[in-house]
Amino acid sequence: MRNKSTLAFYTFLFSICISFFSFSKLTAQENDIYELNGNTALAKTSSKKASQNDREDFYDLAFKLHATSYVENNSMRKSNKNVTSVSKLTFNDTKSFNILNQNNQDLNDVELITIVLKNENDLINKIDLTQTSGFGNLKYVFIKCYFKCSEQQIKGFVTSDASVRVFYKTETPS
Numbered sequence: 826m827r828n829k830s831t832l833a834f835y836t837f838l839f840s841i842c843i844s845f846f847s848f849s850k851l852t853a854q855e856n857d858i859y860e861l862n863g864n865t866a867l868a869k870t871s872s873k874k875a876s877q878n879d880r881e882d883f884y885d886l887a888f889k890l891h892a893t894s895y896v897e898n899n900s901m902r903k904s905n906k907n908v909t910s911v912s913k914l915t916f917n918d919t920k921s922f923n924i925l926n927q928n929n930q931d932l933n934d935v936e937l938i939t940i941v942l943k944n945e946n947d948l949i950n951k952i953d954l955t956q957t958s959g960f961g962n963l964k965y966v967f968i969k970c971y972f973k974c975s976e977q978q979i980k981g982f983v984t985s986d987a988s989v990r991v992f993y994k995t996e997t998p999s
Contacts, residue, residue: 829866858967861980861991883965883992886913886937888918894932896921898998919950925957937965940983948978954985968993 892908894901897917901924914920914935919942942948954960966989968979979993 826934850870857991858992859944859976861976861983861993868997878880883937883967883990886965887939887967887992894935896924899924905937913937913939915939915941918943919952920949922950922952925952925954925960932959934962935960937967937970938963939967942968942970942972942974942982945974945978948974948982952983952985965989970995971998 856912863930867924891912892910893904893915894911895904895915895917898946899921903911911932912934914937916939919940938954940952954963954966966983966985968974968983968991970979970993972995974993974995975995987990
């Protein structure tokens with residue numbers, strides 16, 4: 826009789842562990858990356874088209890290898906000089922946003938702009954993507970904060986069209 830109760834207990838314990846681990850996988854699937862929600866009617870209709878689970882393209886662009894241009898100290902360099910079309914643009918500082926106002930043909934295919942904010946003072950240099958030209962394929966803006974930032978701070982920092990989805994993440998560099 827004791828063997829049957831022990832087997833039932835271990836089976837119950839095993840099923841609890843399986844359900845616990847599968848639940849933790851469901852709650853941790855977004856990698857602490859948050860998306861800004863627009864307030865205008867146009868932003869609401871475009872967000873209905875792009876559902877909340879429609880992040881595969883964003884994750885592919887943000888975390889896999891693609892042709893990238895890096896901007897820092899008002900100069901731009903490509904990750905690979907042989908590539909003609911660049912799909913990612915990464916700003917390592919916020920003082921170089923004037924590069925966006927230049928008529929640069931290399932940036933026509935950019936789909937993702939990544940901006941690194943190192944401290945709260947970087948929020949002073951705001952970015953307005955509605956005034957820039959030449960970004961016809963821009964789909965996403967990804968902001969990495971190296972400090973604790975809020976949704977309101979990011980909304981005040983970036984201005985974009987309703988068709989551009991804005992994501993942000995708070996991370997502490999090691």
